[in-house]
Amino acid sequence: MFLTLVLVVGVILVWFLVIGGVCSWVWSRLIACSSSWASPYECGFIASSPKFDSFSFTYLSLLVFFVVFDLEISLLLNLPERVVGFSSFYYYFLFLVVLSLGFLSEFFWGYVRWGY
Missing domain, CATH: 1.20.5 (Single alpha-helices involved in coiled-coils or other helix-helix interfaces)
Incomplete structure (x- = not known):
């Protein structure tokens, strides 16, 4: 059968x-x-425009920001589902602190510019 x-x-x-x-x-x-x-x-490309073989540093930095913040969201979305206690809370908090410090250091060193 x-x-x-x-x-x-x-x-x-x-x-x-x-x-x-x-x-x-x-x-x-x-x-x-x-x-x-x-x-x-x-x-999406116009035929009369010149051909670009590589992408800019701006695009690369936005791509890295997207991947990092996407990882952050995926980690933070399951935080309410965890009922283990505060043992995982410290790891999430440490992750957010490291992420915030990295973002602030890139901002103050001039890698992040909002007015392109």
Whole structure:
């Protein structure tokens, strides 16, 4: 019974893959003539602008801030679920202190500028 079910599901998945592949191939052949799909504005870039190979330090610093603060939020969201007591509270507090000190040091050293 189980083997029959696995075989039927496998055949259905193979058919979906074959039909999906054929449909995507036909669809790509139909749209290949359209010039609007080939325009670079579809991906957000203007064709007359120069090509940039790297990104700026501003973008990198914002990316690092996002990752660090995303980590902070993910750690702080489960804080109310912890009913272990105050043993984990000290670790969360220490994490926030280190994060705040790092942010303040970057701010005072001039790595963080808000008026770009």
